[in-house]
Amino acid sequence: MTTIIPADPPLALQLDHVARRRAGRVAVRDLSLSLLRGQVLGLLGVNGAGKSTTLSMIAGALRPDTGAIKLNGEDFLERPELARTGIGWLPERAPLWPELNVIEHLDAHARLRGLRGAALHAARNAIVERLELQPLARRLAGVLSQGQRQRLGLACALVHRPTLLVLDEPANALDPVQMAALRSLIREQAAAGTAVILSTHVLSEVTAVCDRVAILHEGALQHEGMVEAGDHAALERRFFEIAMTPRPAQAA
Amino acid sequence: MSMLAVARLEWRRLRVRPLAWVLAALTLAWLGWNFTVLLGSFLAGQIQRAALPDGPGFTDLVAVPLLGQLAQLAFLVVPLLTMSVIAGDRRNGTLPLLFAAGVPASRIVLGKYLALLGWLTLWLALTLAMPLALAHATDLDGGKLAAAALGLALMLAALAALGLACSSFSSHPAIAAAAALILGLALWSVNLGAQMAGIDGGAINWLAMSAHVQPLLRGLVSSADLLWFALLIGLSLALATRHLSTERERG
Numbered sequence: 410m411t412t413i414i415p416a417d418p419p420l421a422l423q424l425d426h427v428a429r430r431r432a433g434r435v436a437v438r439d440l441s442l443s444l445l446r447g448q449v450l451g452l453l454g455v456n457g458a459g460k461s462t463t464l465s466m467i468a469g470a471l472r473p474d475t476g477a478i479k480l481n482g483e484d485f486l487e488r489p490e491l492a493r494t495g496i497g498w499l500p501e502r503a504p505l506w507p508e509l510n511v512i513e514h515l516d517a518h519a520r521l522r523g524l525r526g527a528a529l530h531a532a533r534n535a536i537v538e539r540l541e542l543q544p545l546a547r548r549l550a551g552v553l554s555q556g557q558r559q560r561l562g563l564a565c566a567l568v569h570r571p572t573l574l575v576l577d578e579p580a581n582a583l584d585p586v587q588m589a590a591l592r593s594l595i596r597e598q599a600a601a602g603t604a605v606i607l608s609t610h611v612l613s614e615v616t617a618v619c620d621r622v623a624i625l626h627e628g629a630l631q632h633e634g635m636v637e638a639g640d641h642a643a644l645e646r647r648f649f650e651i652a653m654t655p656r657p658a659q660a661a
Numbered sequence: 662m663s664m665l666a667v668a669r670l671e672w673r674r675l676r677v678r679p680l681a682w683v684l685a686a687l688t689l690a691w692l693g694w695n696f697t698v699l700l701g702s703f704l705a706g707q708i709q710r711a712a713l714p715d716g717p718g719f720t721d722l723v724a725v726p727l728l729g730q731l732a733q734l735a736f737l738v739v740p741l742l743t744m745s746v747i748a749g750d751r752r753n754g755t756l757p758l759l760f761a762a763g764v765p766a767s768r769i770v771l772g773k774y775l776a777l778l779g780w781l782t783l784w785l786a787l788t789l790a791m792p793l794a795l796a797h798a799t800d801l802d803g804g805k806l807a808a809a810a811l812g813l814a815l816m817l818a819a820l821a822a823l824g825l826a827c828s829s830f831s832s833h834p835a836i837a838a839a840a841a842l843i844l845g846l847a848l849w850s851v852n853l854g855a856q857m858a859g860i861d862g863g864a865i866n867w868l869a870m871s872a873h874v875q876p877l878l879r880g881l882v883s884s885a886d887l888l889w890f891a892l893l894i895g896l897s898l899a900l901a902t903r904h905l906s907t908e909r910e911r912g
């Protein structure tokens with residue numbers, strides 16, 4: 410009898426020795442990470458740890474000074490158009506054009522990501538339905554509440570069905586019901602094969618929804634591992650160990 | 662295709678922005694009133710001019726002066742229109758969304774420029790519609806009007822490119838508008854001193870926008886003037902592109 414060993418899902422994202430300086434200081438140093446399709450990676454770190462810079466580089470909004478970022482095995486720094494169709498990004502505080510309404514936002518994002526005609530309408534209608542945005546469809550982004558803005562930002566990140574979803578503190582300003590809906594959406598995306606990377610300050614968010622966790626501190630990766638069920642206390646301990654330990658340069 | 666997506670997005674933003682509508686309504690009302698005044702004065706002097714064999718006609722006395730009024734308004738309207746195009750995106754935090762969508766800086770700039778040209782073309786066309794509405798009843802000099810319209814179109818395109826460049830360098834739309842207004846006026850009148858001193862040639866006169874628009878308003882189309890506008894537009898758009906590329910690199 411032959412045993413068929415299931416192959417690992419393909420690699421969605423790979424960071425090789427990525428580094429980046431911002432405003433005269435090292436924001437990210439020598440960062441190497443990988444993420445399989447269908448996996449959810451939680452990125453933890455205190456403010457200024459380099460999470461947003463890392464996510465901006467992964468999303469294609471910022472170029473690393475050194476290192477390589479591969480999306481589905483291809484270097485997207487050399488082929489920036491790969492980021493266009495393959496990555497969905499929700500930056501911190503969901504930036505929106507205040508004069509456009511919800512539908513116009515989704516159409517604009519879909520067009521920027523290469524969708525046209527019937528495919529665009531189908532994708533937009535599907536995400537409006539999935540995120541229950543129908544009551545807000547004609548409302549201007551400038552008058553949306555913070556939670557509604559966050560939902561619209563999430564819809565914009567998902568409208569073109571990316572293979573990698575990059576979420577920068579997506580639970581900001583969401584109420585508990587919306588947070589539960591967000592968790593369910595992330596799990597649903599992962600089950601469909603989308604790799605998800607999310608940064609958060611909320612440790613319980615990581616244990617609830619992530620398969621793996623990475624902790625950044627002062628721009629460097631300090632911990633990376635799988636998230637086990639009921640692992641919250643251990644993760645919290647590890648996080649505080651890293652966050653409270655000054656680096657040698659800082660201690661001096 | 663990404664350039665068209667940016668152009669469409671910017672066009673939509675221009676269409677729903679109250680400022681664009683207010684500017685269009687106020688300026689067209691002002692131009693309409695001026696057209697009526699110019700037309701009244703043209704009709705009043707018709708009998709005296711009939712005695713002159715080569716006297717000025719409807720084009721010289723109504724259509725071209727109306728376009729001259731548009732040129733004056735453009736110094737204020739174009740900076741107000743262009744100020745938020747990139748600086749507004751920077752303030753909203755939406756500029757990184759365009760970078761993340763893999764749109765090269767050149768296409769962001771060209772897409773936004775196309776949308777601005779669309780609005781300005783509409784503005785010029787509505788102004789031109791006033792004298793053209795009387796084309797059947799007057800002796801309209803089509804060639805002269807076409808040259809003047811070309812001059813105005815090039816001037817608007819140049820001011821839009823300059824405004825776009827100012828917007829790309831600024832984080833505050835108001836600063837971008839002020840910079841575009843001052844640069845536009847400076848470029849128009851840089852040769853004022855030379856003109857007062859009776860100097861007609863030289864680099865300072867070549868640099869002045871007025872020296873390239875006025876011949877076109879008189880019906881004279883020269884490749885040197887067209888080249889001057891192409892250079893100004895190209896340089897402004899190249900500067901805007903370069904600045905956006907640098908911003909993308911530096912973060």
